[in-house]
Amino acid sequence: MDQRSSPGQVPSWVPASGHALRHVGVHFDAVRVIGSAGDEVAYELMQFTDFRAGPIVRSGVGDRSTYFLLPPQSAAAYRWPIGARLIGRDLQCEAFVGIPALGGRTWPLDWRSRPTAEAPFVEAKLLHEVAVALLAG
Template identity: 35%
Template sequence: MRLDGEYGREIADRLAGLTRGDPGPVVQSDGGRRGVYFLVAPGTTGHRAWPECVTRLTSGPYWASYIPVPALDGPTWPLFWRYRPTGADRFVHTSLLRAALS
């Protein structure tokens, strides 16, 4: 999922506050739309209504979305980890993300 601009950064930090600093992996881009990408588990966004400011990055027949992911170490400007991944199966929890958006 992507939120653009300063609002995306605010939501990422709000989510970090709800999770004691471990919101799951969040990527930030300082180029283009200045998107903030919330890495959620596959299949967890389709059955929910989301605000218009949220861009769901999904795939399906004849459709694919690409999510930029920076390297864990070393420079990868304009991408960087706003919140680094803390485990292989650790994602941003979609219910908490919805709570942070409201």
Template identity: 45%
Template sequence: MNTESRQVNLDWIPASGFQLRKAGVQFDAVRVDGEDGRRLADFIEELTDGEPGPIVIESSGWRSVYFLVPAGSTSHRHWPRGTIRLNAGPCHVSYVPVPALHGLTWPLAWRVPPTPDSRFVHPVLLNKAACALLE
């Protein structure tokens, strides 16, 4: 394995600040607001020994938590009350805020940054954890 294969694909991560990314291209996201989102992030980190996949947190407003999952994995699945699916489909587009890995990104930050293996949060595990905590 060479060092190139260990690098994070940074094409969708901005160099500075933060940007909105169209869901359904590189990833979908599941948003959970407030303390419920933070409890779910704690739970999914515990279930995965601290390696759940990329999670973005917001420090103001709704204090949202964004769980980045593989593109196309949020549809055709029941999600509990309190979750918001950010994906794309016919006549529907969602955007996900993505912070840079370093520098000033307030009000967004990486709770868990992307990894070199480009693994996302496992959608079935996230769904089961959300159902256990939020229903």
């Protein structure tokens, strides 16, 4: 699987190097799943999409959260199960998510799945179905 993107395919919210905070609700909505449950949801989503799930960011510190990046204003249409937390402007608060560059040193953040021209965002409905199946049981 080749996860590299050409410069024309890189979304404007992905930094050129290192990592940067991006405003949730402007660039994307985000759903956070903490710990190993985030890895499980990401794995199932990637399996289902033939490893073309769209942008999924993993943090390597603290609670080791996994962030699923959805199209702006799309996540509030779903009732997320316990264990999956919506982060977005629909909650009427300012929120930011760390976004790593596509290459180089980005620790403590890394891509579990990168954005591509074909999958610039994680599909909200599919993520919701996978999250409910794995977290609501």
